[in-house]
Amino acid sequence: MKNVVITGTSRGMGFEMVSLFAELGHNVLALSRNEKPVQDLKIENVTAFSFDITSTASMAEVFEHVEKHWERVDILINNAGDLVNKSFETTSTEDFRNIYEVNVFGVAEITRRLLPYMDRDSHVVNISSMGGIQGSMKFPGLAAYSSSKAAVLTLTELLAEEYKQNGPSFNALALGAVQTEMLNEAFPGYQAPVSAVEMAEYIVGFSLKGNRFYNGKIMQVSNSTP
Template sequence: MSKKVILITGASSGMGKESAKTLIEQGHTVYTVARRIEQMQDLSTLGGFPIQMDITKENDIQNVVDTIIKKEGKIDVLWNNAGYGLFGSVEDTPIEEARQQFEVNVFGLATLTQKVVPYMRKANAGTIINTSSMGGKMYTPMGAWYHATKHAVEGFSDCLRLELKEFNINVVVLEPGIIVTEFGDVLLENINKFSSKGAYASLTKKLVIATKKMYDSGQGSKTLVISKTIAKIVKARKPKTRYRVGLLAKPMVWMRINLGDRLFDKIVMSQV
């Protein structure tokens, strides 16, 4: 198997970190970036190359790309994995918070992609993996801004795939289901912050209880399912355009596509 130069964003925890460990073990040259560099020191010990980067700062992004190109001369795989979930009612969530959600989940991803593509194009090779979610194909109450960003990543990736086809660059969308990571903690923190009082207090309470119950009972797939999938994509000469993996990802998206809006609404609300 040929060894590749890989750049992973959002690698300080969860899916990004576990997959980085797997790829390092397989002998790839793995650069990991996140705001919390102190949480990537173990990756450095294993043989990875952590760099501090804020996905919303263009200077940080430029510095990372320049550093890798100077040292390695190429980037074979870019995994745009950084992101978080902003949850709360549309009415209660401040627009500046919504804007920040787009800055991280969409515009940060797009900026890094713009800076990496020219090198892949010159090499006439490369793979870009964009982390969406089963939430990029469906929806839940109180998740308007999060789902909006993931729907955007889906559309962005499809257009990018067509544009880069002639340059032999693969564009892959990763659509995880429920994975056991810090995601649930951030989700609960945001809901409680914005919508725990007022008109949506009752719905918020139900959603918090349902989410806590799911995470506390250990439901959700282990990050191993993601690291195995990423390793498979990295190895593939012609990877699939989408990988839907993890708890509920396939059935929920199937229901969304096949059952129609009103029935799907009922199914979603029956879980809250």
């Protein structure tokens, strides 16, 4: 039985991962601004409360729970993300700041604060995007989003190097298009080739076993080219 922290669990892949981990017998701390969807599942080994990844108070509540109930974190999945689809000339500094607060600064902060509860057998999985891969196909309107996801990839490599002696392992999954609510909001009518459930199953499997084979790696999870 592992202790798993997942951010961004109110919908999409994050929501699906909660049930998948729980069915495998693991403890899950599900973190999202809207805690109700997970709470409504009424799963015994799942705890969910309202969490804002940009809030210091929310961070404190997470660490209080871990300290009181777990004392150890085996898996951290940084899945929470925000996206804005605007032309670059209409994307304001505030837009960039908001995206980076969630996609980069929030990821760095919750990881830093949970490190004392992790060891060399623990695994941090950062959910990024193919849009952050150098040389991959880029899409107009995603300057803030894709550049933030590129930052997450580099952060993953740096942390893997910094903590390679005593762990945890750090890996990133650069996902292609997945049919989620966030994708539909940004690109109405677009049909992705992979469902949220399918990708959630892949992420759960990778988070449980991937650190046996990988550390500091960027895995491109996409069935399209480039």
